[in-house]
Amino acid sequence: TLEGHSHPVSSVAFSPDSTLVASALYDQTVKIWDAATGACTQTLEGHSRRVDSVAFSPDSTLVASASYDETVKIWDAATGACTQTLEGHSEPVSSVAFSPDSTLVASASRDETVKIWDAATGTCTQTLEGHSEPVSSVAFSPDSTLVALASYDETVKIWDAATGACTQTYN
Template identity: 75%
Template sequence: MEDRWGACLQTLEGHSSSVNSVAFSPDSTRLASGSYDKTVKIWDASSGACLQTLEGHSSLVNSVAFSPDSTRLASGSYDKTVKIWDASSGACLQTLEGHSSLVNSVAFSPDSTRLASGSYDKTVKIWDASSGACLQTLEGHSSLVNSVAFSPDSTRLASGSDDKTVKIWDASSGACLQTLEGHSSSVNSVAFSPDSTRLASGSSDNTVNEGLGISLDCIVSFD
């Protein structure tokens, strides 16, 4: 395994500034990258060829995510918007406006119908991925939101914030179900387990916390 992962298969060059975010399409055929150069690039994952350069953001792109059906790509930018692109043609399908500050994180729901975004404005927004309508604005964090993630069963949404907490939200009603405390610094990343029973959070306090079950009590902290 060590030898297998030691080989660099491709070096993809084309961005003119730092790359902030990368994401594979669920069908494994493409790779997206978001950059300080204000563009999103879509690459052929086998050949390394650049298939599309998506232009439209007026500031750096901080987060990219493919829809689970691989047909669309979302990008979150410091221009305060989220854009949804056709992953084949590169056409911009929607520009989602509503955040009052920088967008840090974007994530599609597992059924591809909704999109979540986390922002410096301390909120999480849930959008209709087809119409672009804002379905929910989730308020409760006292500082900027760094990361958002849907549970694989689509029932919950997690958000990690500079306020040192993780919040679990009902993805339908927008109600806050849990506020998870335990980190001593900013929470930079959150991720659900594939069976939706566990949640991991990574923090600037140098730890990863893992929660279990409906109550999501912290069961282990990795220093």
């Protein structure tokens, strides 16, 4: 049992190397847990509103957190240091994902967009617009070339991560 949560947990993620677990909390924090021992190794503080989504980088060294404060933060999983704050959404950020090749981060928001960020620089490279309701979830294809978005508008849209073109809509 992982002990230390005193607020609702909105999201959880395993590190790809299976050594860590990250949990997103309504108390504006992210907790990092040792998967083998259950010990809390880091409490990541820096968001000003609840955290709704967490994701690990493919090499397990970074954690991304998406928050109602309209930002995504990138954290060093070992030290707990915030290395980047990604700003640009105008509503809460509901989901975050790293691309499998580690080059991109995607963030889905209640502002009906997804932003694609350069993972190294934190620069927004694409803003994907086309949903008529909040975007609730985002995922990359295994080859990192496509991004799938789920929305409250009852659709899933597939986008080209490089060009920002919508290639398919599932109703």
